[in-house]
Amino acid sequence: MYRLRYFFAFALFSAAAAFMTGCDIPLGTPEERMFKAAKHDYERNMLKLLDKGINPDITDSAGWTPLMWAAAKDNVDTLKLLHLRGGDINHRNKKGETALHVAARWSRLDTIEYLLSIGARPEALDRLGWPPLMWAAMQGRTDVVIALSQGGARMNFKDTNGNTALMMAANRGRTETVKAMLELGVNPLLTNKAGQTAADVARQSKYTELAGLIEQTIKKAPPRKTTGK
Incomplete structure (x- = not known):
C-alpha cells in the first residue's frame, strides 16, 4: 500500500514538474503538441518539433496557426522561433x-511591437473589414493604439460604414484612448455614412463630456479636410 501511494505521489510530482518547467509533452500528436507548446511558451519543445519537420503553419479547426496562438498568449520567444522557422x-x-x-484584441503590447518590427501588416482587414486598430480603439487599449500608429497604421481609416477608429473609441466612451488619438493627429471632423462625427457618436452613446472634449x-x-485616409 505504501509503495502504491509512493508511486502515485511520484507520478503526480513528475507531471507537475513537467508542466511547470516545460519539459517534453508526451501526449497527443506532434501537431497537437506544437499547439500546446505555442500556447504555453514551451520554446524548447517547439524547437524539437520544428527540427522533426513539423510545418510551422499547420492550422486548427478555426484556421489558427501556432504562431497566432503564441501571439494571443504574448509568448514572444516562441513566436520569434516560429517566425525564424x-x-x-x-x-x-x-x-x-x-x-x-x-x-x-488581447492587448499584447510586446507581441504587437515585435510583429510590427518584422513586417506584420497593420492595414490587414479581417472579414468585418476592420484592421487591428479598430479593435484596439474600441476596447480602449491606448498603448496598443499608440504602438499601431508608430507602426504605420492608417489612423483615419474608414470601415464599410464610414466609421473610424476614433468613432469606435467614442462610441464606447474610451476617453483616454480618444485623447491619445487626438494628440496623434487623428481627424475628428470625418463623418460616417450616417453623417456623424466622432463627437456625434459619443453624444448618441450618452458620453456627453467626451463629445464636448x-x-x-x-x-x-x-x-482640416473632412475626407482622407
Missing part, C-alpha cells in the same frame, strides 16, 4: 484575422 506572420484564420489582429479639440485645432 518560416511561420507566416500575416496568415489569416477563418475570420480573416492575422496575428496582429489577435494581439491587438472632442468638440473643444476641433475648436483649438486649425481647419
Whole structure:
C-alpha cells in the first residue's frame, strides 16, 4: 500500500514538474503538441518539433496557426522561433484575422511591437473589414493604439460604414484612448455614412463630456479636410 501511494505521489510530482518547467509533452500528436507548446511558451519543445519537420503553419479547426496562438498568449520567444522557422506572420484564420489582429484584441503590447518590427501588416482587414486598430480603439487599449500608429497604421481609416477608429473609441466612451488619438493627429471632423462625427457618436452613446472634449479639440485645432485616409 505504501509503495502504491509512493508511486502515485511520484507520478503526480513528475507531471507537475513537467508542466511547470516545460519539459517534453508526451501526449497527443506532434501537431497537437506544437499547439500546446505555442500556447504555453514551451520554446524548447517547439524547437524539437520544428527540427522533426513539423510545418510551422499547420492550422486548427478555426484556421489558427501556432504562431497566432503564441501571439494571443504574448509568448514572444516562441513566436520569434516560429517566425525564424518560416511561420507566416500575416496568415489569416477563418475570420480573416492575422496575428496582429489577435494581439491587438488581447492587448499584447510586446507581441504587437515585435510583429510590427518584422513586417506584420497593420492595414490587414479581417472579414468585418476592420484592421487591428479598430479593435484596439474600441476596447480602449491606448498603448496598443499608440504602438499601431508608430507602426504605420492608417489612423483615419474608414470601415464599410464610414466609421473610424476614433468613432469606435467614442462610441464606447474610451476617453483616454480618444485623447491619445487626438494628440496623434487623428481627424475628428470625418463623418460616417450616417453623417456623424466622432463627437456625434459619443453624444448618441450618452458620453456627453467626451463629445464636448472632442468638440473643444476641433475648436483649438486649425481647419482640416473632412475626407482622407
